[in-house]
Amino acid sequence: MTRIILQSAREFDLLKPRADLITTLDIAHALSLICRFNGHCNRHYSVAQHSLLVADIVESQGHGPEIQLQALLHDAAEAYVGDLVRPLKYHLRRQACGQQSDFDRVEERVWEAICDQFELEPELPFVVHDADMIALATERRELLPDHPSVWDCLHGITPHRIELENWTPGQARQAFHDRLLDLLATTHRARAAA
Numbered sequence: 289m290t291r292i293i294l295q296s297a298r299e300f301d302l303l304k305p306r307a308d309l310i311t312t313l314d315i316a317h318a319l320s321l322i323c324r325f326n327g328h329c330n331r332h333y334s335v336a337q338h339s340l341l342v343a344d345i346v347e348s349q350g351h352g353p354e355i356q357l358q359a360l361l362h363d364a365a366e367a368y369v370g371d372l373v374r375p376l377k378y379h380l381r382r383q384a385c386g387q388q389s390d391f392d393r394v395e396e397r398v399w400e401a402i403c404d405q406f407e408l409e410p411e412l413p414f415v416v417h418d419a420d421m422i423a424l425a426t427e428r429r430e431l432l433p434d435h436p437s438v439w440d441c442l443h444g445i446t447p448h449r450i451e452l453e454n455w456t457p458g459q460a461r462q463a464f465h466d467r468l469l470d471l472l473a474t475t476h477r478a479r480a481a482a
Contacts, residue, residue: 292368294318300368305397307404312468315402318367320461326373329431335363335371336464337455338423343467345419345448353474358408359416360468365398374441406472421445426452 290303295317298309319336323329343360351359363371372380372391380389388396403410425447428439455463 302368302394302398305368305401307401310402310405312465312472315361315364315367316461316465316468319363319464320457322366322371324371324427325432326371329427330433331431331454332457333427333431333452334455334457334460335366336457336460337452338427339363340460340464340467341423341426341448341452342416342419343471345422346415349415349419351415353471355413355415357406357468357471357475358412359419360464360471361402361406361408362412362416362420364402365395368398369395422448426450 291299291301294300294309294311294314296311296314298311298314300306300309316336319339320334322335324333324335324338339360339362342362343356346355346359369391377389377391380391381387383389384392400410402408421442422445424439425442425445428442429447430452
């Protein structure tokens with residue numbers, strides 16, 4: 289069985305994702321409840337709040353609503369497939385001998401359906417990837433225990449200067465959804481709004 293039931297009571301097939309089943313409310317709801325770092329942080333910190341931080345970073349760099357929308361939605365597929373921790377994702381890729389893992393293929397199909405629904409280019413610009421790493425460095429500093437391990441992906445990355453707010457899932461869901469609707473309206477993609 290490859291179908292899940294969404295918060296909107298729709299059935300969503302992970303192997304055959306349809307753009308018309310993607311809604312802003314389902315994404316905001318699920319991402320607000322998924323905790324970063326598989327829950328191994330000093331408090332609940334959601335993928336929704338992470339996504340808002342990435343969008344804020346690209347905005348602070350002077351990028352407009354189009355890039356902010358891509359930044360806000362960069363992890364939207366996780367609303368359907370979950371947030372697999374980076375070390376496990378990389379292990380699965382190694383097991384696939386340099387090819388996409390089965391998980392990567394499913395996640396990519398879901399991402400493509402999201403891109404169809406919100407009229408996005410599937411390939412994210414470098415600035416979004418860079419902002420994602422800045423967010424990760426910030427989150428490591430603020431949310432994880434102090435540990436001497438080196439994260440190669442953060443080499444040369446400076447954390448953002450802000451302190452992360454302590455939001456409930458409900459606050460994260462509302463802030464994410466409000467920002468998403470605002471960016472969709474600003475970029476004239478209102479058809480995708482729930």
